[in-house]
Amino acid sequence: xxxxxxxxxxxxxxxxxxxxxxxxxxxxxxxxxxxxxxxxxxxxxxxxxxxxxxxxxxxxxxxxxxxxxxxxxxxxxxxxxxxxxxxxxxxxxxxxxxxxxxxxxxxxxxxxxxxxxxxxxxxxxxxxxxxxxxxxxxxxxxxxxxxxxxxxxxxxxxxxxxxxxxxxxxxxxxxxxxxxxxxxxxxxxxxxxxxxxxxxxxxxxxxxxxxxxxxxxxxxxxxxxxxxxxxxxxxxxxxxxxxxxxxxxxxxxxxxxxxxxxxxxxxxxxxxxxxxxxxxxxxxxxxxxxxxx
DNA sequence: AAAGCACCCAACCGCAGAGTC
DNA sequence: TGACTCTGCGGTTGGGTGCTT
Numbered sequence: 001x002x003x004x005x006x007x008x009x010x011x012x013x014x015x016x017x018x019x020x021x022x023x024x025x026x027x028x029x030x031x032x033x034x035x036x037x038x039x040x041x042x043x044x045x046x047x048x049x050x051x052x053x054x055x056x057x058x059x060x061x062x063x064x065x066x067x068x069x070x071x072x073x074x075x076x077x078x079x080x081x082x083x084x085x086x087x088x089x090x091x092x093x094x095x096x097x098x099x100x101x102x103x104x105x106x107x108x109x110x111x112x113x114x115x116x117x118x119x120x121x122x123x124x125x126x127x128x129x130x131x132x133x134x135x136x137x138x139x140x141x142x143x144x145x146x147x148x149x150x151x152x153x154x155x156x157x158x159x160x161x162x163x164x165x166x167x168x169x170x171x172x173x174x175x176x177x178x179x180x181x182x183x184x185x186x187x188x189x190x191x192x193x194x195x196x197x198x199x200x201x202x203x204x205x206x207x208x209x210x211x212x213x214x215x216x217x218x219x220x221x222x223x224x225x226x227x228x229x230x231x232x233x234x235x236x237x238x239x240x241x242x243x244x245x246x247x248x249x250x251x252x253x254x255x256x257x258x259x260x261x262x263x264x265x266x267x268x269x270x271x272x273x274x275x276x277x278x279x280x281x282x283x284x285x286x287x288x289x290x291x292x293x
Numbered sequence: 294a295a296a297g298c299a300c301c302c303a304a305c306c307g308c309a310g311a312g313t314c
Numbered sequence: 315t316g317a318c319t320c321t322g323c324g325g326t327t328g329g330g331t332g333c334t335t
Binding site: 014015016017051052055056059060102103106107109110111 | 300301302303304305306
């Protein structure tokens with residue numbers, strides 16, 4: 001596998017984006033849609049590498065980005081999802097509408113890992129919730145070699161929150177695979193009539209992992225005691241009814257995402273059950289197996 | 294007031310999977 | 315089949331900002 005030349009190319013800008021660059025990128029994507037990142041900078045008149053453009057769009061400029069103020073329920077979900085999935089930020093982000101993997105990663109590194117370390121509720125190396133927090137915290141020795149800077153007293157801005165709900169999960173008898181929903185940018189596609197459309201198929205997930213998951217999508221929508229996470233068979237109602245393109249003008253981003261704690265809780269429960277089920281009973285698909293690594 | 298420290302987060306880097314030729 | 319490109323992911327860095335001393 002070769003590596004595409006990227007920012008090492010001479011003459012390309014690096015570092016913080018200027019408002020002008022943001023405007024150029026946004027304008028281009030609104031006109032032509034996402035994708036073709038390699039050629040996008042040139043076409044958009046940007047002196048950036050495609051990778052940088054993609055990152056800027058995905059993590060900052062996308063219209064459905066929800067910035068700042070991680071809600072307590074999101075905070076809680078991140079912690080528990082991390083205990084199940086480890087550092088699979090994109091998967092975790094996929095369950096937190098409007099949040100990017102980068103944001104969650106940053107939030108984890110700056111807030112949550114610290115918090116859990118102090119609370120001793122998770123082994124930050126194995127990502128498993130600890131049964132005996134005190135012992136584990138003691139054995140850890142308080143070293144975190146990955147951090148380039150030592151924190152004093154665990155950080156002055158560290159916000160402690162009362163959790164204590166890790167063992168609240170009621171026993172479930174049925175297991176359902178989580179819906180492989182990846183909340184992505186609204187894929188704006190130009191149509192012949194010069195109107196923009198939302199490509200629901202692309203938006204449902206296009207990463208390599210989601211592609212693996214896709215065969216599960218249908219099966220995972222079986223009616224469950226856990227509760228149907230979304231509406232109809234669309235998961236979060238992200239698709240139009242006929243799974244065809246819909247006019248972007250009809251879309252309001254916030255209305256397509258689960259925002260209440262109940263849905264986030266359901267999502268977590270799906271993962272939780274998946275990871276706790278008896279492997280012998282089921283033939284796990286590749287997605288499920290990947291979660292169990 | 295200013296120097297040093299700690300924190301936050303946008304952005305970069307390198308790797309790897311998938312697709313294409 | 316292998317080389318190459320495109321894309322996405324996770325780890326890491328470094329500059330800006332605010333707090334402490």
